[in-house]
Structures are given as C-alpha cells and as structure tokens.
Amino acid sequence: MSTITQLINNQWQSGLGHDFVSVNPSTGETIWQGKTATKEQVNEAITAARKAQFTWAHTPISDRITVLENFVAQLKEHSEEFANIIACETGKPLWETRTEVGAMAGKVAISIKAHNERTGTTENPMPGAKAFIRHKPHGVVAIFGPYNFPGHLPNGHIVPAILAGNTVVFKPSELTPKVAQYTLELWLKAGLPAGVINLIQGEVETGIALASHQDIDGLFFTGSSNTGHLLHKQFAGHPGKILALEMGGNNPLIIKNVADVNAAVHDIIQSGFITSGQRCTCARRVFIENTANGDAILEKLVSATKNIIVDDSFAQEQPFMGSMISEKAALGMVSAQQQLLDMGATSLVELKHLKPGTGFVSPGIIDVTNVTDIPDEEHFGPLIKVYRFTEFDSAIDEANNTSFGLSAGLLSDSSDDYQHFLKRIRAGIVNWNRPITGASSAAPFGGIGASGNHRASAYYAADYCSYPVASVEADTVNLPDTLAPGLIIK
Ligand SMILES: NC(=O)c1ccc[n+]([C@@H]2O[C@H](COP(=O)([O-])OP(=O)(O)OC[C@H]3O[C@@H](n4cnc5c(N)ncnc54)[C@H](O)[C@@H]3O)[C@@H](O)[C@H]2O)c1
Numbered sequence: 128m129s130t131i132t133q134l135i136n137n138q139w140q141s142g143l144g145h146d147f148v149s150v151n152p153s154t155g156e157t158i159w160q161g162k163t164a165t166k167e168q169v170n171e172a173i174t175a176a177r178k179a180q181f182t183w184a185h186t187p188i189s190d191r192i193t194v195l196e197n198f199v200a201q202l203k204e205h206s207e208e209f210a211n212i213i214a215c216e217t218g219k220p221l222w223e224t225r226t227e228v229g230a231m232a233g234k235v236a237i238s239i240k241a242h243n244e245r246t247g248t249t250e251n252p253m254p255g256a257k258a259f260i261r262h263k264p265h266g267v268v269a270i271f272g273p274y275n276f277p278g279h280l281p282n283g284h285i286v287p288a289i290l291a292g293n294t295v296v297f298k299p300s301e302l303t304p305k306v307a308q309y310t311l312e313l314w315l316k317a318g319l320p321a322g323v324i325n326l327i328q329g330e331v332e333t334g335i336a337l338a339s340h341q342d343i344d345g346l347f348f349t350g351s352s353n354t355g356h357l358l359h360k361q362f363a364g365h366p367g368k369i370l371a372l373e374m375g376g377n378n379p380l381i382i383k384n385v386a387d388v389n390a391a392v393h394d395i396i397q398s399g400f401i402t403s404g405q406r407c408t409c410a411r412r413v414f415i416e417n418t419a420n421g422d423a424i425l426e427k428l429v430s431a432t433k434n435i436i437v438d439d440s441f442a443q444e445q446p447f448m449g450s451m452i453s454e455k456a457a458l459g460m461v462s463a464q465q466q467l468l469d470m471g472a473t474s475l476v477e478l479k480h481l482k483p484g485t486g487f488v489s490p491g492i493i494d495v496t497n498v499t500d501i502p503d504e505e506h507f508g509p510l511i512k513v514y515r516f517t518e519f520d521s522a523i524d525e526a527n528n529t530s531f532g533l534s535a536g537l538l539s540d541s542s543d544d545y546q547h548f549l550k551r552i553r554a555g556i557v558n559w560n561r562p563i564t565g566a567s568s569a570a571p572f573g574g575i576g577a578s579g580n581h582r583a584s585a586y587y588a589a590d591y592c593s594y595p596v597a598s599v600e601a602d603t604v605n606l607p608d609t610l611a612p613g614l615i616i617k
C-alpha cells in the first residue's frame with residue numbers, strides 16, 4: 128500500500144502529519160493508509176496552485192478542454208477499476224458505483240455547455256464604442272468533498288472550476304482518500320499541467336488549514352450542514368471570497384391519491400433508501416394521506432422494505448443497498464431510531480445493524496405521526512419517518528417546517544394538487560411523480576435555508592466558478608459631440 132498520497136505541483140509526496148487509514152466498510156479491511164497533510168503542505172499546495180493560475184487561465188480554452196476530454200477518456204478506459212475502488216471504499220453496490228463513474232464522465236460535456244451559455248463572452252454595439260461582458264476565474268479555489276459520492280460530487284466542482292481557469296486545492300473526505308488519489312492519477316494521465324489540481328489529504332485539521340488560508344480566493348463545499356455553517360462563519364468578514372455551499376436536507380415527500388400503489392412504493396423506496404439513505408436528496412419525511420389508498424401504499428411500502436436486498440458491493444445478485452460508510456454511521460442510525468422510539472414513535476420496520484465491524488444496516492420505517500418536537504435533523508441513512516395526514520395544506524406546512532430546503536416531492540395523480548404544492552413548497556428541487564433523488568447534472572442543483580447559500584451547483588456551477596467583467600471599449604479616446612452642462616473644453 129503506497130503512502131505517497133498528496134499531490135502538490137504534480138509531484139506525489141507523503142503527508143508529514145499523523146497516520147490515517149481508510150477502511151472497506153463492508154469487510155472492516157484497511158484498504159488505504161497514509162499520513163495527513165500538515166499546515167506547511169497545505170501552504171505548499173496553495174502556492175503551487177497560485178503559481179500555475181495565470182498561465183492556466185490564459186491557456187486557450189480549447190487546450191483546457193483537451194485536458195478535460197482526455198480525463199473523460201481515462202475515466203472510460205478505467206471505468207471498471209474505478210467503480211471497484213469506489214465500491215470498496217464506500218460499500219455502495221457495484222451497479223451504483225458504475226453510474227457514479229458514468230456521471231463523472233458526463234460532467235465534462237455538460238460543464239462546457241454551461242460555461243459557454245452562462246459565462247461566455249457577449250458583445251453589443253453602442254454609439255462610438257462596444258459593450259462587452261466577459262468572465263474571469265476567481266483564482267485559487269479550495270474544493271471540499273463528501274464521502275457519499277467521493278468521485279462525482281468533488282468532480283462537479285473541479286471540472287467547472289478548472290474549465291473556467293481557476294486552479295484547485297482539493298481536500299476530499301477523510302473517509303474516501305483512495306478514490307481521491309485514483310481520481311488524481313487519472314488527471315495526471317490526462318495531461319494535467321503542474322499545479323492546476325493539487326490534492327491535500329487529511330482530517331478536520333487539514334480542512335481547517337485549507338479553509339482558513341488567507342491566499343484562497345474561494346471555497347466550493349459539498350458536505351454536511353454543520354461543517355458548511357462553520358465555514359460560513361469562518362468566511363464572515365471576507366466578502367471578496369466566493370463560498371459555494373451544498374449541504375444536507377430534511378427532505379419531505381408527500382403521497383396523495385396514487386392509483387398505482389406499486390409505482391408509489393417504488394418512488395418512495397428510490398427516494399428514501401437508495402445509497403443506503405446516504406444521499407443529500409433522500410426523503411427523510413414521508414407524508415401519507417389517511418385514506419384507504421394511503422393505507423394500501425403504506426402496507427405495500429412496509430412489505431417491500433422488508434424484501435430489500437442488502438449485501439456486499441460485489442455480490443453476484445446485486446443488492447439494492449450496500450453497506451453504509453462505516454460502522455459508526457450505522458450505529459448512529461440505530462441510535463437515531465431509538466431516540467425517536469423513546470419520544471413515542473412506532474416502528475413499522477426496524478432498522479437493524481446487520482453485522483458487527485461493518486456498516487451494513489437494513490432499511491427502517493418509523494411512524495412519527497403522534498410525536499411532537501422531532502428534532503429538525505438530517506438522519507443520513509436508510510430510515511424513513513412516516514407522518515399520516517388528513518389535510519393537504521397541513522402536510523405542506525409540516526413539510527416546510529424545517530430549516531433545510533434541498534429536495535421535496537409530491538406523488539399524486541392530480542395536476543391540481545401539484546400546482547397547489549409547487550406554489551407553496553420551499554426547496555431547490557421539487558419533483559412530481561418522480562423520486563426526489565437522482566437529480567440531473569444538466570439542471571441547477573442546490574437548496575435554500577440550511578441546505579445551501581443560493582449558489583446552486585451542477586449546471587449552475589459555472590456561475591460560481593467565475594465573475595463577470597463588464598467593459599465599454601473604444602479604439603480611440605474621442606470627445607463626445609455633446610458635453611455635460613457646465614463643462615467647457617476648448
Ligand atoms: N447538497 C449536496 O450537494 C450534498 C451532496 C452530498 C452530500 N451532502 C451532505 O454531506 C453530508 C455527508 O458528507 P460528509 O459527512 O462527508 O460531510 P462533512 O461535512 O463531514 O465533510 C465534508 C468535507 O469537509 C471537511 N471538514 C469537516 N469538518 C471541517 C472543518 N471544521 N473545517 C474544514 N473542513 C472540514 C471534511 O474533511 C470533508 O472533506 C450529508 O450531510 C449530506 O447531506 C450534500
């Protein structure tokens with residue numbers, strides 16, 4: 128196992144901090160070991176990024192795109208190996224990690240289109256001059272990634288950032304260093320110039336050293352709301368630095384009048400349990416109408432949930448759910464469930480930790496209809512909280528009764544219901560008769576409130592990767608035909 132795990136100025140080097148390891152959560156086996164980057168190494172990475180930035184920004188865009196397209200070719204050539212590495216490090220099933228690698232490759236063409244459409248150059252004639260709108264990169268940006276999509280989500284910041292001419296210092300989740308290292312190996316094979324993307328591995332103290340460094344021009348973050356809030360406080364008093372925050376959610380899904388019970392159950396399961404509930408867009412709160420139709424949907428949901436296959440990433444018969452990211456995360460879900468039970472909730476399907484030393488849990492459903500004062504928290508795992516409702520408007524009010532606002536959805540056969548819902552619900556992603564997970568990279572992606580700071584990523588990532596420059600330009604300096612009143616120039 129190599130411990131040369133930091134990439135600074137295209138040179139691999141060992142961290143000079145303390146040891147840390149990455150564990151396959153399905154087996155408990157150590158699959159990566161290294162040392163954290165020290166403050167000095169973070170500084171070195173930022174210096175390398177700074178040194179490379181002007182040249183990179185002024186490299187013709189066609190050449191920058193060539194590097195990105197080479198990266199896509201590398202992803203395609205090594206897709207199976209990469210999907211295996213993501214599966215080993217996250218515990219996600221192989222079918223899902225294959226889609227993650229596919230999404231990474233797809234990101235490049237989408238980002239190029241978005242870059243041109245949203246941040247291109249425009250020119251307009253005006254009397255005696257021309258008006259231009261151009262865009263410039265911010266400079267050196269720090270990128271922080273989460274563990275649940277350790278390839279795809281940092282990639283969603285990195286690709287548009289370097290396309291726009293920024294250089295990057297990337298700090299991945301400490302739970303997924305191996306995926307990050309492999310990603311950078313592919314970038315190197317793609318012909319990445321020195322200093323354009325630097326990889327800094329480590330735990331919280333490495334993150335703090337990077338986020339608080341005075342020489343970064345911005346920080347693009349995907350991760351938990353707690354960390355995002357800390358970063359936001361840290362950036363207070365630095366209005367010139369751009370901070371893009373993509374955080375968690377306490378996402379509602381309302382179910383009302385659906386004739387096809389199986390279809391409704393499918394969309395609830397896809398919303399709540401995909402990736403073992405470890406997607407920021409997962410439905411945490413499912414509101415089911417108190418009708419015979421609601422009863423039938425809940426009954427089917429309970430039986431289908433009990434039949435969900437949970438197994439190893441590489442099992443011959445692929446499971447719907449793999450392991451959670453760690454045993455700690457799995458035990459955290461068991462204790463969140465217990466907390467709700469202690470508050471008076473009723474378990475409909477118990478979430479169980481399946482195997483000591485691993486992150487395997489079975490999915491759970493808990494009825495919280497009669498519980499008051501449920502904490503407005505994101506339980507980042509496969510536990511659906513069910514609320515039964517009678518009045519649609521009360522369900523919408525309760526759905527909005529959260530500090531978060533990432534995703535929300537309605538399953539209903541009535542378009543009037545959807546129009547009613549759409550006008551009232553507060554979230555950045557609002558779906559009708561589709562799961563609330565699985566957002567498209569070709570659309571803006573982000574939430575309001577505690578879920579983000581109005582700098583949506585995916586298609587709109589282009590917006591926070593550069594700043595607009597408005598210019599009025601003329602070839603020569605000319606005296607205007609008419610001067611301002613009181614002005615005499617002879
Ligand atoms: N909205 C989105 O696009 C989106 C996508 C995926 C995940 N998420 C959210 O991410 C969370 C799960 O990911 P996670 O647990 O890896 O998130 P996290 O907040 O624990 O970690 C994210 C990154 O921040 C770093 N970090 C942690 N504390 C820090 C600090 N004090 N200063 C600087 N850096 C610090 C981590 O090392 C990691 O690189 C969930 O809440 C989920 O909803 C959001």
Ligand SMILES: O=CCC[C@H](NC(=O)CCC(=O)O)C(=O)O
Pocket residue numbers: 275276280283405406407408563564565566567568569572584585
């Ligand atoms: O865990 C959070 C991401 C969930 C995922 N969203 C995206 O992939 C957004 C698209 C992009 O960033 O390109 C989902 O909605 O399932």
